[in-house]
Amino acid sequence: MKVAFFLTPKNEIVCENIDATMRQVLEKMEYHRYSAIPLIDKEGRYVATITEGDILWELKNKADLTFKETNKIFIKDIPKYVKNRAVSINADIEDLLDLVSNQNFVPVVDDNDVFIGIVKRSDVINYCYKNLVKIESTE
Template identity: 45%
Template sequence: MNIAYFLLPKNSVAYLYDDYTFRQGLEKMRYHGYTAIPVITREGQYAGTVSEGDFLWRLLAEEESTQHPLSMKDLEGLRIRDILNRDAYPPVRITVTMEELVNSAMQQNFIPVVDDLGNFTGIVTRKDIIRYFSEQKDAAEPQLLRKIV
């Protein structure tokens, strides 16, 4: 099975640029209602994924180091690349096997997909993989009943 069947292309995916400010990243995540979002460079390379937790932990670390509560204005100099968790959502290539894709989906809500040059091409969601297997199971059940009868 080719994973292109599951691919939600880049132009249909919300993502952040690694040079966005802390505030821009939070605002975009809030607008879309996501808990994690892919991050790319301006050249289109996949840089990693940032989650709500990454924002929270960085905010707490910044407050600890300054010893006073921070406003969003205080965080304008902080960029997404500064809080990015590069290892949390490892990308796959479009040529990945279905078994590898399912293994990745067990660990993360979505799987970033890159081309051979590391350019972000889109994502595959866990929901789409589950839906596919559910439809396959439903399609196979009538044939099984015919064999029994």
């Protein structure tokens, strides 16, 4: 089974450009109620994932920072404490399982390393659960 089976395409998820400001990312995360979003560059390649934790650490380290000033801080300059690795669309499920066990979502890239979507951990777990139930009901 290939990663593509679990793909949620880019047009159905929220991501942000690496050149965005902290304020833009905060507002997007708040609006969509996400705790992490993928970051892409202007060529559409996956760069990193920004998390609420990354932003909170940045706020802690800049105690005098006001919300208004967050439009002066670029996301690319904020340290990322969790390194979410991407997987190729051509990868097998085995390649995905190790990543999805440690990440809420796994970014997916095409043959040119262009970001094309994500695989959500919940989708993989639900698939495994349904197959486990199916197996148990036939025994």
